Amino acid sequence: MNDLLTTREVQDLLKLDRTTVYRMLKEGRLTGVKVGQQWRFHRRAVETLLQGASPTAVGHSAPIDAPRHAQPLTPVPLPLHCVQAIQDVFADLACVGAVTTTTDGEPMTRVSNGCRFCALIQATDAGRVACRASWRALATRSDRIPRIATCHAGLKYIHARIEVDGHPTAMLIAGQFRVDDTPLDAHPLARMVGVDPGALNKALEEVTTLDERMRTRLGIWLQKVAHTFEEIGRERAALIGRLRAISDLAVLDRPD
Structure with a gap:
């Protein structure tokens, strides 16, 4: 046989x-x-x-x-050139920093509208590791409603999950803001990440403070932008599916 x-x-x-x-x-x-x-x-x-x-x-x-x-x-990746452009506009209008990461906290885009305080921290290896650990911690949260959390540096941030066709694909994170004027001492953080304490304390004074009304609006805007990213992802997945279907119609070899 x-x-x-x-x-x-x-x-x-x-x-x-x-x-x-x-x-x-x-x-x-x-x-x-x-x-x-x-x-x-x-x-x-x-x-x-x-x-x-x-x-x-x-x-x-x-x-x-x-x-x-x-x-x-595998899940279709988001078109990052579109994501970055929308994220830039969102961050500027909301007066916060923003970044899109993978579901395990690895950045997919560059940070939009980042503050000088966070830029000083993220300029060091230790600072980048600490920031990504904070982002990664968000992935463990099961709530679907955006809720404010505190990062390793004492600033506030909020996130929304992005799912395409039921597959967790990314996270949109908005942060680098404060909720009140309570004094913060940046000296311990500066020593930990290797940044000049005086420069870090000075930069801390420039961080945006959001009142309750703005924080509520930020959560609403964040979800809308995340949903936009999901729609973009679904449309791209559908396009790739159509292209695959066309490819399947091609003759791979001569008739037997």
Whole structure:
């Protein structure tokens, strides 16, 4: 018995059309090898599919010359050039700093409208590590309503999660503000991150203070911007899906 099947034989066994067979190949649900200009498929892998199991269960892996995107699909990333532009406008209008991060706190964009106090801290390795730890801590919060938190430097920030098609994709964080004029001593922080205490205390005086009304509005604006990012992500995912569907219609090899 021939261990390699033609595309037509796979179609007959699985009762599928040619396009679906190639789609399964590209998604990694089928494995095969190129023989000249034509695809051949392992009989055992096809028979395993008929039994309702994964073809990888019989030890076959995708060949080196299989399509490069025959991998599990991952959430579509946000178009950062659009995200950055919207984030810049939002931060300027809200008079706060803003950044978009991954779900584990790694920055995806540059900080918009950052204050000098935070810029001094983030100019050092220790400061950047501390800031990202604060951002990462937000990912553990389960509440969907934006709530004000305190960062490692004593300033306030707030965040909104961004989900695309049910997949957590990013976080939009607005911060670098205070809620009252209670004196803060920046000397311990300055020593910890390696910044001149006098310069840091001076920069602290310039940090924006938001009253209750502005904090409420900030939470509303933040959610609206996050929803905008979700819509952008969904539209991009839909576009990529259409492009993949068009690609699936292309003939990968000559008819068997």
